Amino acid sequence: MRSRLNALFDALLPVLATLAALGVGAVMLLILKVNPIEAYAALWDGAFGSSNAFAETLVKATPLLLVALGICISFRGDVINIGGEGQMIIGAILATWVGLTFTGLPGWLVVTISLVAGFLGGAIWGGIPGVLKAYFSVNEILSTVMMNAIAVQLMNFLLRGPMIDPSQAELASKIPQTARLLDAFRLPRLAPTRLHLGALIAVILAIAVYILLWRTTLGYRIRAVGQNPNASRYAGIKVQRYMVLALLLSGAFAGLAGATQVFGVNYRMITDGSSSGFTGSAGFNGIVAALFGQLHPLWSIPASILFGALLVGANKMQRVVQVPSALVIALNGLVVVFVVSSEILRKRRQRRRLADARQEDETPPPTESGESQIKQAETGA
Amino acid sequence: MDAIIILQAGVATGTVLLFATIGEIFAERSGVLNLGVEGMMLIGAMTAFSTTIATGNPWVGVLAAMFAAGLISQIHAFITITLQADQVVSGLALTFLGTGISLVLGEGLSKAGTVSLLPNFSIPLLSQIPFLGPILFTKQSVMVYIGYLLVPLTWYYINRTRPGLNLRSVGEYPSAADSLGISVFRLRYFYVFVGGMLAGLAGATISLAVAPGWFSELTTAGQGWIAVGLVIFAQWDPVRAMFGSYAFGALRRLILDIQGPTLLLGFDNPFYYNPYWGFFLQMLPYAFTVIVLVIGSREAMRKRLGAPAALGNPYVRGERGK
Numbered sequence A: 001m002r003s004r005l006n007a008l009f010d011a012l013l014p015v016l017a018t019l020a021a022l023g024v025g026a027v028m029l030l031i032l033k034v035n036p037i038e039a040y041a042a043l044w045d046g047a048f049g050s051s052n053a054f055a056e057t058l059v060k061a062t063p064l065l066l067v068a069l070g071i072c073i074s075f076r077g078d079v080i081n082i083g084g085e086g087q088m089i090i091g092a093i094l095a096t097w098v099g100l101t102f103t104g105l106p107g108w109l110v111v112t113i114s115l116v117a118g119f120l121g122g123a124i125w126g127g128i129p130g131v132l133k134a135y136f137s138v139n140e141i142l143s144t145v146m147m148n149a150i151a152v153q154l155m156n157f158l159l160r161g162p163m164i165d166p167s168q169a170e171l172a173s174k175i176p177q178t179a180r181l182l183d184a185f186r187l188p189r190l191a192p193t194r195l196h197l198g199a200l201i202a203v204i205l206a207i208a209v210y211i212l213l214w215r216t217t218l219g220y221r222i223r224a225v226g227q228n229p230n231a232s233r234y235a236g237i238k239v240q241r242y243m244v245l246a247l248l249l250s251g252a253f254a255g256l257a258g259a260t261q262v263f264g265v266n267y268r269m270i271t272d273g274s275s276s277g278f279t280g281s282a283g284f285n286g287i288v289a290a291l292f293g294q295l296h297p298l299w300s301i302p303a304s305i306l307f308g309a310l311l312v313g314a315n316k317m318q319r320v321v322q323v324p325s326a327l328v329i330a331l332n333g334l335v336v337v338f339v340v341s342s343e344i345l346r347k348r349r350q351r352r353r354l355a356d357a358r359q360e361d362e363t364p365p366p367t368e369s370g371e372s373q374i375k376q377a378e379t380g381a
Numbered sequence B: 001m002d003a004i005i006i007l008q009a010g011v012a013t014g015t016v017l018l019f020a021t022i023g024e025i026f027a028e029r030s031g032v033l034n035l036g037v038e039g040m041m042l043i044g045a046m047t048a049f050s051t052t053i054a055t056g057n058p059w060v061g062v063l064a065a066m067f068a069a070g071l072i073s074q075i076h077a078f079i080t081i082t083l084q085a086d087q088v089v090s091g092l093a094l095t096f097l098g099t100g101i102s103l104v105l106g107e108g109l110s111k112a113g114t115v116s117l118l119p120n121f122s123i124p125l126l127s128q129i130p131f132l133g134p135i136l137f138t139k140q141s142v143m144v145y146i147g148y149l150l151v152p153l154t155w156y157y158i159n160r161t162r163p164g165l166n167l168r169s170v171g172e173y174p175s176a177a178d179s180l181g182i183s184v185f186r187l188r189y190f191y192v193f194v195g196g197m198l199a200g201l202a203g204a205t206i207s208l209a210v211a212p213g214w215f216s217e218l219t220t221a222g223q224g225w226i227a228v229g230l231v232i233f234a235q236w237d238p239v240r241a242m243f244g245s246y247a248f249g250a251l252r253r254l255i256l257d258i259q260g261p262t263l264l265l266g267f268d269n270p271f272y273y274n275p276y277w278g279f280f281l282q283m284l285p286y287a288f289t290v291i292v293l294v295i296g297s298r299e300a301m302r303k304r305l306g307a308p309a310a311l312g313n314p315y316v317r318g319e320r321g322k
Helices: A002-031 A036-048 A051-076 A084-101 A107-136 A140-160 A166-170 A197-215 A217-227 A229-234 A239-266 A282-292 A300-321 A327-360 A370-379 B003-029 B037-055 B058-082 B087-105 B132-136 B142-160 B162-172 B174-179 B184-210 B223-233 B238-257 B275-302
Strands: none
Touching: A002 A036, A002 A282, A002 A327, A036 A051, A036 A300, A051 A084, A051 A107, A051 A197, A051 A217, A051 A239, A051 A282, A051 A300, A084 A107, A084 A140, A084 A239, A084 A282, A107 A140, A107 A239, A107 B275, A140 B223, A140 B275, A197 A217, A197 A239, A197 A300, A217 A229, A217 A239, A229 A239, A239 A282, A282 A300, A282 A327, A282 B087, A300 A327, A327 B058, A327 B087, B003 B037, B003 B132, B003 B142, B003 B162, B003 B184, B003 B223, B003 B238, B037 B058, B037 B087, B037 B184, B037 B223, B058 B087, B058 B184, B142 B162, B142 B184, B142 B238, B162 B174, B162 B184, B174 B184, B184 B223, B223 B238, B223 B275, B238 B275
């Protein structure tokens, strides 16, 4: 009974964290002299008020989920990937290039190759910091952030130079955008809304990542390296290789997210000079979604929908009560603050449970040796 | 393209990085990694600018910026020191939070017009020194001069004073420090606050001196992250931090200036005739940071110089080791 209550409490923690964040958000709204109930009502209405609104929420959730899947892999491998923005951009650039180059091939083929190209582009952009971390001990948090900035400038260069829409190149305005993809190259719509096939792909991949992490040797090794690199090394795992792999895979999913944005939503790349102009900050918000989903690929699905809803709802909120939609960035930060803070409650109860178990029978408590940690990694999260 | 102008501007823009980097050195020396520098700098820049509009006095703006950024850093302190949660995740959250709050409260500030800025002046005698005088002591912002004072003071404080020794001990061997009666928790809270204040000062230096105004998240444009990287390059030493910061500042200015002239070293300047090539140049500071990290990390390994031993670990009283 008690263990079931504990499980229930664990599951409720993220919900409580969200409520707490919304509570602090309400205080901020009051400071801005806005009625929080009115603001949150507009937010809810914008996100779930109609089938179009809900479809829009799912459209926003799609890149979040894809990025979050990558984050699940890398964070489980104890590699911190903050480079989702850059990886999305590079993935999108490669995919767009494929889509604009091979115009003679059938649509389904080009779309498939483009998505694979996006996957590869992200893998390259994630793999570089991976190699730097594994073989040059360069902190991956910083290198991935720098790779974001480099990717943004590369995008600005390409979209103003070599990849610019030929019709724009002749105009004085020179809007930095690529040509539009052929209609045949668009990801199919799933409903008479803007919801596209990418959402379905993301959900299928979530299941695939779950299987990868907990049902394959590769995933087991990534998690083992994340839990205890030294023990993994003694167990014969090539630690450096799996570090690179974790970042590479993580980047690949972000790259795919970038590709689906082009082929499912915008049908071209366009830049306002910043990364968020293209990605909508999905590279960062995907991290929030993954942490909220407790780094579990399947829990990341509802988490992504929640944050997609926040993003879509924030636009409505901005229109109705004139609160800058950037409030959602602060709300995201608050959610992470509360999620990471609530970890201590979980840890405390775990410790108490161990102590109780120790009193009940005289079995020695599990030691913090490498062997037991490997076992932990084996049995799951 | 004048080398003296580039270096002079480099010292000015580098001062922003210098404050943020030294702030992060304080926090990390006490054992707390704070990745929220970017968010704290934005809070500082926004607070400084809006307070100066409201009061007309830039110095009030500077103080408000330091206080606001210090205050928000205490969220990170509470989560990582008292709740012993993950420092990386908490730092990221702080970046989100700081960015979001400053964008919301800064909405409309970009159209606020002109405000009174921090003064620029030359130092009498010192500005007459050949070469160094025009670069370091001529028509620089008061913040630049504060930077010159901060570096030796910080170095002396950390390496030669009792409180500095306590700071280092808390970051290297907290349980030993604790057994000597030094309050690990209190010192860590304090130095995270100091780090926040200096990040706020860095933000104020942008919006009131070096690049006046409020341009939403482009105000800092990732400099907070560069500062975190510079700490590693600087090997947690304020003097090395100074050289790194000024070099970066000069690089940023060089990139702007190189796109101006029609001729470059006697050839047609490709960056002038194809302006989009300039974006390649703008990658350089970030690519350079990566290179600096590679060099810094290798050197640190070779010399067995490392991060403060307890960096990133929460201190739990009575737990073995660490």
